[in-house]
Amino acid sequence: MTRMAVLLFNPTARPFTVMIGSILLLALIDRGTGFFLSVGTFFSVMQLFATFGLVALGLGLSILIREFDLSVAGIVGLAGCIAVMTGASNPWLGLLLGVGAGLVSGMVQGLIMTRLHLSSVGVTLGGLLTLQGLTYVLTDNKTIAYPNISVALELNAPIGGLVSVRSAACFAVFVLAALAMTWTHIGRDVIATGSDRRAARIAGLNTDRVVIGVFAASGGCAALAGVLLSYSLGAASPVALADVLATAAAAAIVGGVSVVGGRGSPMGIAAGVLTLCILRSGLSAIGVEPAVHDLVTGFILIAIAFLDAPELFRRVTSWRLARAERGVPERKPP
């Protein structure tokens, strides 16, 4: 393989290639008008990153161990509502309760899966519906305003014009996750559980604990995203962000998390989220209408699905062979 092909096909390198590629593409379309390559665009990319990033991280970790946590969409809403309802006077209390609720619901789902040997899609689908219902009951089906508006201003205040407290906090969580995955046994255990759970268990790893831990972490990440979002919007509504799950899953997979498990890293996921955020705010910065974002995002996802497909090379090779056989019959292998 040539070096270019490695950059595109190597799953660890590709998230970063795609991210840099989309930056270059947008800069090219922008052609120095300064709308895309500006501090303002960087800031809005980071704000979007803060909204979707942590959800994608949690979901990505669950995909990494060959599970799929649908409930993150419900946890975002629940944690946001809890934080807004309890944190009016003391935002830290709201943060604590919101993230705590996420951790607990993730852990409970993990316990149900491991103790009863159930599949994650079923349990977290039930979890999603239950958590959404719980959010509706808690908020009485209304949008709850958050009176402490100074918190919202503080969270979104720019630091050096580039990041806000919210996006910096989100990035810090990514760095922590990357450090934990690279330098501690947690990363090794998670990768082992995702690669081959049976082998990991035979090798003496308590895989049940890894599963519960990953789902708790996933719930915690989603909850933190929900709390920060609700605080910074100054309101929480039980109507969940409809596109949060699809966006987060797309970001995680663009970020190089393999759906067959055992491959992926927090930094890759960060690159995946950033790619989608760059496309979204970059395209609107250069004045493209929102419908085109969806098309561009869709084409990029299709392209990645295509490149990632395990049978692609076999199909292409067999098609070439068949064509060669038809065109040059004397060269037919014996």
Add this chain to the structure above:
Amino acid sequence: MSDVPLRSRFRLGVRLGGARARHVVLAIRVIAGGGIAIFALSTPGFTSPLSINSLLNAISFIGCVAVGMTFITITGNIMSLALGATVSASALVFLASLSLGVFPAFLVAILFGVVITAVQGALVGYIRANPLLVSIAALSLLIGGAAIATGGQRIYPGGEGLQVFKGRVAGIPVEALYFFGTVIIGQFVLSWTRIGREMIMVGSNLRAAIAAGVNTARAITVAYVLAGACSAVSGVLLAARYGSGDMELGTGYDYTAIAAVLVGGTAIGGGSGSVVRTLVGVTVIAIIATVLLLRGFSQQWQYLITGLIVLAVIMLHTIGERR
């Protein structure tokens, strides 16, 4: 998606063997089903024609999508996040092409739904692209494409003839007849045709299916094609019902559909399940919603209780299946 456990055990203090576990689960299912029936029938007004009609309507729209989802789940491709958008988009296509006459418009809408999902099915089947990612990509493309095609406007019918898809025949809502037709055709394909058996085989064990010489790519593509056709039927029914359409029409149908599939007892890993089970799943969810409504629960409590029941039913099924 998780692996097969080394050893089956309930940590609740009970150890159950295969046959006994199945008996226990069967007993629980019968008791639960009976409980729901008694609970429903004892609710005042549940058997009134009005409530039965609204129940049938609710079942029909979501049921067609759920039948489509069943094919995707049964071939081992978990779920599609794009079926809701396919419903909305084919409703728009139906309304826009209604000037051609109602049956040509119906065919155009079905064809549209089929093409949309056939491309996804071919990607998943022939080169094993990741089904979730492909469906998310399709969702983005559908939303973007529809926004450009419609300019963000609502679509109103371009012709007459919508009453073919609404109203009543012999007191039964027409929507329900179309839905039951979909169920019968779907179950027929799954149980009585070669491609249907191949779908189940592919979902149950892909490698074994390849070794047995099954054209797995074709089976998966056909499953997606059927899913698209069923979603388009739902789109046409919704368009006729509301008389106009936008991309919000089928929002959230993906999750309700997969919930119905799982409540019916089709295995999430594929290879086991049926369309009739999905019919049961849709009906159970709709009955619970109707009963909660009639008993005066507020909207938010309805959501919560339905969620808890879905969770409980899914747990019950999977305990029975995983030995």
